Amino acid sequence: xxxxxxxKLSSVGTTIFSxxxxxxxxxxxxxxxxxxxxxxxxxxxxxxxxxxxxxxFNQYAPLGGMMSLKEQIARKIENAHKTTYDPDTExxxxxxxxxxxxxxxxxxxxxxxxxxxxxPAYDCYExxxxxxxxxxxxxxxxxPDFAIDWQNVKNLVSEKTKMIIINNPxxxxxxxxxxNDLKELNAIVKDSSILIxxxxxxxxxxxxxxxxxxxxxxPELKERSLMIASFGKLFHVTxxxxxxxxxxxxxxxxxxxxxxxxxxxxxxxMQLALGxxxxxxxxxxxxxxxxxxKRDFLQEGLKNTxxxxxxxEGTYFQALKYDKISEKNDLEFAKELTQNHxxxxxxxxxxxxxxEGENVIRLCFAKKQETLEKTxxxxxxx
Numbered sequence: 001x002x003x004x005x006x007x008k009l010s011s012v013g014t015t016i017f018s019x020x021x022x023x024x025x026x027x028x029x030x031x032x033x034x035x036x037x038x039x040x041x042x043x044x045x046x047x048x049x050x051x052x053x054x055x056x057f058n059q060y061a062p063l064g065g066m067m068s069l070k071e072q073i074a075r076k077i078e079n080a081h082k083t084t085y086d087p088d089t090e091x092x093x094x095x096x097x098x099x100x101x102x103x104x105x106x107x108x109x110x111x112x113x114x115x116x117x118x119x120p121a122y123d124c125y126e127x128x129x130x131x132x133x134x135x136x137x138x139x140x141x142x143x144p145d146f147a148i149d150w151q152n153v154k155n156l157v158s159e160k161t162k163m164i165i166i167n168n169p170x171x172x173x174x175x176x177x178x179x180n181d182l183k184e185l186n187a188i189v190k191d192s193s194i195l196i197x198x199x200x201x202x203x204x205x206x207x208x209x210x211x212x213x214x215x216x217x218x219p220e221l222k223e224r225s226l227m228i229a230s231f232g233k234l235f236h237v238t239x240x241x242x243x244x245x246x247x248x249x250x251x252x253x254x255x256x257x258x259x260x261x262x263x264x265x266x267x268x269x270m271q272l273a274l275g276x277x278x279x280x281x282x283x284x285x286x287x288x289x290x291x292x293x294k295r296d297f298l299q300e301g302l303k304n305t306x307x308x309x310x311x312x313e314g315t316y317f318q319a320l321k322y323d324k325i326s327e328k329n330d331l332e333f334a335k336e337l338t339q340n341h342x343x344x345x346x347x348x349x350x351x352x353x354x355x356e357g358e359n360v361i362r363l364c365f366a367k368k369q370e371t372l373e374k375t376x377x378x379x380x381x382x
Contacts, residue, residue: 012127016350023335024344030375032363033344035171035317039368041236042283048273057272061265063256065093065244069275073229073244076278080203081217089249092256093271095263096241097201097230102128104197104226104245105163107258109134113162116153120146120172120351122199125165134162136353143321143358144310146175150184157188164189167199168213169206169314172351172362176206176313182213186221195251196221201230201243202315204287207295210313216246226251231274233316234284236366240270291316294365294372301376316366319348323359325382334361341378 020033031038040046064070070087078084085091094100101124109115111133117125119140126136137156141148166185168177189196198215206212215225226247232238245255277283298318299309308321326333330347338344348360365372 008131009127015123016346017123020334020338020344020346023338027339027342027344029338029342029344030371030378031344032365032367032375033346035364035366036232036238037236037366038371039236042277045235045237045273045277045283048276049269052269052272057269059268061093061268061271063092063260063265064088065091065266066268066271066275069093069271069278070244072275072278073246076281076284077214077216077246079281080212081214083216083219083222085216085246086249090247090252092245092252092259093266094228094243094245094259095266096232097199097228097243098124099241099263100228100243100245101125101197101199103255103258103262104228105129105134106132106262107254108195109162112160114158114160115162116156116164118148118166118170119353120170120348121165122167122171123350126353135160137161138353140352141170141173141175143173143319143360144308146170146173146311148177148181148184150181150188153184154188157192157194161192161194163195163197165197165199166215169202171202171315172317172346172348173310173319174312174315174317176210177213179213182215182218182221186218189224190220194224196225198225198227200227201233203229204234204284205291205316206288206314207292207312212314223248224251226255234287235274235277240267242266242270242274291366294367297369298363298365298372298376301372302379305380306382307379310360316364318363318365319360320345320363321358321360326359329355330359330361333359337361341381343375343378 017034024031070091074085074087105128109132113134115129115134116137119138129136139153203212215221230243306324310319312318330349334345334347345361349355
């Protein structure tokens with residue numbers, strides 16, 4: 001038999017999210033593993049999609065996306081961060097945040113380029129860098145506060161550093177970068193050609209009166225940054241897979257060279273519906289309060305258990321330390337929790353290269369009230 005070549009990602013298996021969802025289904029458990037809501041989006045938004053379908057907007061969108069949506073994105077960014085992006089040349093609609101991240105890396109990372117990431121890290125960063133021959137260098141953030149020692153980050157920088165990837169707010173830890181963090185990052189990349197990939201898909205889910213500080217607020221960072229966001233997180237429609245990349249024109253031009261051969265364009269009627277829906281700012285400005293109520297309800301329900309409730313400044317994920325409950329590693333504990341207590345979570349070690357899980361699991365609280373109530377009831381039994 002002819003020996004055929006293996007793929008470039010032959011060592012990569014099924015993601016932990018798919019594994020835990022399958023386990024949840026097999027055990028009829030509450031699925032708090034994958035980050036998606038279990039409730040319907042606003043009917044006004046879904047009706048707008050139907051409306052644009054019936055009006056005949058069913059063919060390809062332009063490469064960069066529908067102008068009406070990009071104009072609303074530009075307006076949203078200007079209102080939030082007091083800076084401007086040209087909707088025509090500096091904003092690109094993508095098939096979700098992950099496709100945008102993939103395209104950024106594909107556009108700029110070459111063989112032996114070094115890319116710095118912060119762990120715990122969203123699972124698509126490392127394999128995408130490696131797919132294009134890059135080398136991942138890691139700064140490890142640890143519980144309970146997931147603080148960043150920027151001098152140690154600086155020590156990771158070399159003449160081969162092509163890109164630094166930040167995720168703010170961070171999935172899975174819920175860590176939110178403050179002004180000093182962004183200034184420290186700027187000091188590291190200043191006078192260099194290092195690019196910033198800023199994954200900001202949870203930008204509108206920030207708690208306790210904190211403010212999201214995007215890279216675009218800082219002029220020197222903005223000029224070297226590609227900022228990624230997601231409508232799935234913004235409007236409870238993760239299955240629509242629509243996001244965007246905002247970047248200066250010179251970076252957007254390079255991004256679109258790859259984007260055109262990746263997906264080329266994104267769902268037309270949904271883009272038009274999102275653009276119309278975004279004209280009412282209240283549809284996203286109330287998001288932090290909406291999710292903070294869910295976070296607070298979950299934390300209150302678990303505060304007298306043996307779980308240690310860790311920092312959650314943003315995102316819709318809560319990290320729990322369980323070392324007072326079990327000595328099992330986090331994967332085995334997550335499986336046991338799913339099988340015996342009917343709550344599926346994600347082991348934190350899956351967000352690290354070298355299993356720095358520290359006996360922590362991640363729960364998604366973007367769920368209906370009754371789902372959270374049942375979760376609390378089950379976990380209180382441990």
